[in-house]
Amino acid sequence: MSLATVPISVLTVSLPDEAAAQAWNGFLEFRSSQEAAAARPAHMLGEGGKNDWVHALHWKKPRATVDPIGCFLLRDVEVWRPGILVHGGQVIDDANLSTNVALSMARADANFASRFSGTAARLIDRPALVVAGPGCAIWGHWLVEFLPRVSIASQSLASLRDEWVIPLPHDTPSWVEDLLLSACNVPREAILRYTPGRERLLFARAVVPTFCFSGEYTFHPYLREFYRSLVPASAPAHRRLCLSRGGPGPSANRPFRQRDFFEQQARRRGFEVIRPEELNLSDQIATLSQASALIGEYGSALHGSVFAGPGTVVGCIGHWNAVQMRLSDVLEQQGVYLTRGCLWPSADRPMSIDTSPDDIESFLDRVTSLLD
Numbered sequence: 001m002s003l004a005t006v007p008i009s010v011l012t013v014s015l016p017d018e019a020a021a022q023a024w025n026g027f028l029e030f031r032s033s034q035e036a037a038a039a040r041p042a043h044m045l046g047e048g049g050k051n052d053w054v055h056a057l058h059w060k061k062p063r064a065t066v067d068p069i070g071c072f073l074l075r076d077v078e079v080w081r082p083g084i085l086v087h088g089g090q091v092i093d094d095a096n097l098s099t100n101v102a103l104s105m106a107r108a109d110a111n112f113a114s115r116f117s118g119t120a121a122r123l124i125d126r127p128a129l130v131v132a133g134p135g136c137a138i139w140g141h142w143l144v145e146f147l148p149r150v151s152i153a154s155q156s157l158a159s160l161r162d163e164w165v166i167p168l169p170h171d172t173p174s175w176v177e178d179l180l181l182s183a184c185n186v187p188r189e190a191i192l193r194y195t196p197g198r199e200r201l202l203f204a205r206a207v208v209p210t211f212c213f214s215g216e217y218t219f220h221p222y223l224r225e226f227y228r229s230l231v232p233a234s235a236p237a238h239r240r241l242c243l244s245r246g247g248p249g250p251s252a253n254r255p256f257r258q259r260d261f262f263e264q265q266a267r268r269r270g271f272e273v274i275r276p277e278e279l280n281l282s283d284q285i286a287t288l289s290q291a292s293a294l295i296g297e298y299g300s301a302l303h304g305s306v307f308a309g310p311g312t313v314v315g316c317i318g319h320w321n322a323v324q325m326r327l328s329d330v331l332e333q334q335g336v337y338l339t340r341g342c343l344w345p346s347a348d349r350p351m352s353i354d355t356s357p358d359d360i361e362s363f364l365d366r367v368t369s370l371l372d
Contacts, residue, residue: 003107005093008208012072020073021157024205030070030156036062036218037329043366045359046340047320053366062218062326069210069220071156077206078121079167081106081196083133085208086116096211098133098145105134109197119200124192127205129153129164137173139277140300144323148212150184151226157207161185165192167201175281182281183230217323219330227306227331231289237309240371241287242266242273243296256297256353262317262360266295269368276301293367297353298342305333315367317360318342318353334370338363 012026020026039062045053072094078086083102085092091106093099106112131149135141154161166186168176170193180186194201212226213219244263245254256262263273271293276284288294288307296302298318305314305324310332316324317338328335341355355363 003103003112004090005103006087006090008072008074008092008094011074011087011092024073024075026073028071028073028156029068030152031068031220031222033065033068034221036064036066036214037221037332040329040332040335042325042328042335042337043370044320044337044339045362045366046338046342046355053362058320058325060216060322062329063215066214066218066220067210069152069212069222071153071210072208074206074208075204077128077130077203077208079128079130079194079201079203080116082136082169085130085206086200092208094208094210097216098135098211101134112197115197116200119198121200121202123202123204124165125204127160127164127207128192128201128203129160129166129207129209131166131209132168132172136169136176137171138300139175140303140323142176142179143300143303143306144213144217144327145211147179147183148223148226149209150180150186152209152212152222153207154184156209160207164207165190167192167194169196170194178281213326217326219326221330223306224330230285231307231309232286237290237292237312239287239290240266240269240271240293240368241291241295242271243294243301243304244273244275245297245299245301254297254299254351254353256317258353258355258357258360259297261357265361265364269364271295276304292371295336295364295367298351303327305331308333313367313370315363317355317363319344319351336363336367336370 020028039057041055041057043053043055080086083099084106131146168191177188177191212223285307288304291308291312293313294305295315298316298321302316302324305327313334315336319342320339325335338359340359343352345351
């Protein structure tokens with residue numbers, strides 16, 4: 001096997017929805033193409049080399065429209081690793097960012113083709129719901145990329161929810177099962193664990209939902225609809241929350257020399273410092289939905305803003321984050337970004353945040369000024 005790719009559209013003939021479902025070949029549209037949420041100005045310090053705060057549109061703009069979302073129905077699909085699906089000896093390419101990452105990882109693996117060819121395929125007699133890609137052990141990837149795919153499929157193909165299995169790597173954290181059960185009513189027995197790069201799972205039928213965004217994270221409005229359906233009705237948002245990456249696990253690969261100072265100063269301004277991973281899912285959702293402001297370091301914890309309401313101020317210390325900024329667009333939230341003193345990783349150093357105490361205080365002042 002080579003790493004030749006085939007566009008997913010080539011494998012699905014153009015049929016009306018009813019005929020596509022009957023033939024198990026085609027694309028079932030769930031929501032049509034729509035105008036994307038307008039870009040929202042953000043408060044930025046350090047982006048573009050500016051010496052002071054600016055309130056402006058970022059130079060990288062979202063797409064004007066988003067593609068339709070729905071489900072591809074495919075036959076004879078092999079699952080090899082997250083994001084790598086094979087049909088007839090070719091890797092299926094849906095031209096999505098997540099798939100592009102998976103393809104890059106596969107191309108960097110010199111033994112990919114020989115290991116695939118030397119592994120016997122295991123036939124699975126239940127249809128597959130394929131949603132996971134690279135990053136399937138990371139909270140933010142599930143919120144932004146994978147969980148909405150499950151909802152798209154569940155809404156589009158409700159009659160199949162008791163039949164399909166969701167293939168996930170054997171080392172996927174157990175909290176993923178909790179998330180799928182709580183958010184999408186996926187029972188634990190519907191999860192099929194496998195060893196990526198060591199097992200070939202052959203499915204006679206597979207459902208491959210689209211992602212809920214186009215291009216570089218221009219989100220379809222359905223993402224907002226989905227997450228708002230999960231948030232309980234509550235009193236007006238009033239809590240100031242600082243999401244901590246403290247502790248040896250989360251912080252090990254992203255040094256932040258001023259983390260303690262940042263959290264101390266946040267407390268002085270009325271922020272509660274919490275570690276989301278210490279809360280169960282229902283408590284996380286309830287807590288984040290009560291936020292008038294969410295602040296923290298660059299990373300997936302801030303993507304918990306999907307559970308916060310419109311107008312919430314979301315403050316990020318770290319690198320400019322296309323995902324977070326585009327989430328603010330579709331969720332109608334305010335973004336504050338401190339990027340000065342933040343270094344992207346290189347061959348000899350990890351990603352790091354080394355912003356000054358003065359800039360941290362300025363960041364906190366900017367966030368709180370939007371709340372008063």
